[in-house]
Amino acid sequence: MxxxxxxxxxxxxxxxxxxxxxxxxYIDNELDEVSCRDIEAHLxxxxxCTACMETLKRTVAFCREVEERPVPxxxxxxxxxxxxxxxxxxxx
Amino acid sequence: MAKAExxxxxxxxxxxxxxxxxxxxxxxxxxxxxxxxxxxNFGLKMCGDSRDAxxxxxxxFLNVFKYLKDFRHETKFRNWLYRVxxxxxxxxxxxxxxxxxxxxxxxxxxxxxEADISDTVPQWAxxxxxxxxxxxxxxxxxxxxxxxxxxxxxxxxxxxVEGFSTxxxxxxxxxxxxxxxxxLHRARLALREDLKGYFKNE
Ligand SMILES: [Zn+2]
Numbered sequence: 474m475x476x477x478x479x480x481x482x483x484x485x486x487x488x489x490x491x492x493x494x495x496x497x498x499y500i501d502n503e504l505d506e507v508s509c510r511d512i513e514a515h516l517x518x519x520x521x522c523t524a525c526m527e528t529l530k531r532t533v534a535f536c537r538e539v540e541e542r543p544v545p546x547x548x549x550x551x552x553x554x555x556x557x558x559x560x561x562x563x564x565x
Numbered sequence: 566m567a568k569a570e571x572x573x574x575x576x577x578x579x580x581x582x583x584x585x586x587x588x589x590x591x592x593x594x595x596x597x598x599x600x601x602x603x604x605x606n607f608g609l610k611m612c613g614d615s616r617d618a619x620x621x622x623x624x625x626f627l628n629v630f631k632y633l634k635d636f637r638h639e640t641k642f643r644n645w646l647y648r649v650x651x652x653x654x655x656x657x658x659x660x661x662x663x664x665x666x667x668x669x670x671x672x673x674x675x676x677x678x679e680a681d682i683s684d685t686v687p688q689w690a691x692x693x694x695x696x697x698x699x700x701x702x703x704x705x706x707x708x709x710x711x712x713x714x715x716x717x718x719x720x721x722x723x724x725x726v727e728g729f730s731t732x733x734x735x736x737x738x739x740x741x742x743x744x745x746x747x748x749l750h751r752a753r754l755a756l757r758e759d760l761k762g763y764f765k766n767e
Contacts, residue, residue, distance in 0.1 A: 494671060497750035503731065520684035531690035531697075532757040535706055536725035538698055541606045548605065548619045552597050552626060559630060560591040 488515055492522055500530050578642040586634055597626055600643075603727075604650055610722045611654045613711045621657060625650045640736060644729070648737045651719065658715065666714040674754040689764045702763070709759040713752055720745055721752035 492515055498504050499512050516523050573579075578599070584592050604625055608618030628649050636645055676682045689697050710718060710726070723734045724745070735745045 490675070493675065494750070497753055498746060501731070503746070521682050524683045524686045524690075527686040527690040528761065529753055529757055531694070532753055532760055533725050534694055535698060535702070535760070536710070536721070536756070537728070538694065538703075539707060539710075539726055540703060541602060542609060544601050544605045545615065545619065548622060549601065551619070551623060552601060553594065555623065555626065556591070556594045556597060559593060 489519065489522055493525065496526055496529050500533060573638040574641055576641045576643070579638065582633060582636065582642060593630060600646060607650060607722065607727065608654070610710055610726065611718065617657070621650070621654055624657065625653045628653055644733055644737055647723065651737060666716055669714065669717055669751040669755055671751065674758060687764060689760070705763055709756050713755055717748050717752035717755065720748040724749050
């Protein structure tokens with residue numbers, strides 16, 4: 474796609490912009506086969522869009538790895554007390 | 566409330582919920598134990614700080630208890646739980662005076678000049694994930710997530726952190742699938758911008 478090797482290619486290119494708007498759907502496998510093949514053909518020829526796609530993919534991968542914090546003991550206790558209150562027989 | 570009978574979605578919680586609804590109220594604790602960790606971490610990302618997250622978890626379980634009898638098993642319990650949690654969260658936030666949500670537009674994420682365009686995949690996206698991800702980066706990412714405007718953050722957290730599908734997320738938030746996709750894409754692009762900034766000097 475780019476005739477020059479310098480990053481002159483520029484994302485003002487209509488095809489690049491079009492791809493840019495659909496990158497998440499592509500990463501999530503939510504596009505039909507034809508669109509997928511179009512995008513793959515473009516990516517094969519366009520290092521800029523490839524870099525764009527890989528960084529977005531990695532961003533998503535990081536999100537999936539966000540570590541969970543343990544539940545504070547104070548919260549567990551509070552919830553236990555609430556449930557005990559709900560389960561207690563109501564005074565008649 | 567007399568809706569046409571829909572197919573019931575059975576999941577790992579179905580029996581427990583039936584028992585609770587049949588009067589075994591003390592077994593509600595099992596439901597709490599099962600989901601408190603997930604909800605607390607969801608709350609941390611949605612509310613930003615631990616105290617608010619704790620209040621959100623408490624209010625959510627109270628609401629779940631209150632409405633459990635009305636749960637029709639039209640979705641997985643987990644999806645319904647997140648719907649309750651989300652609306653609990655939004656209600657809490659509305660009470661406090663937050664600035665109105667900023668809109669993220671696609672344009673702001675388009676490269677601005679040539680210096681902004683890279684034709685090589687940077688190290689942080691090329692190296693194996695485990696080699697790049699460390700404590701500091703994880704912290705940076707969490708902060709960036711919390712700072713996303715709420716409507717984008719909700720979608721990103723449900724999709725990319727909690728792992729709900731696009732249709733499940735649409736169902737939880739009562740949004741169209743197209744809307745979920747648009748918000749998700751912009752939220753991801755905003756995070757990517759932040760990461761690009763973080764890795765700029767590498
Ligand atoms: Zn391109």
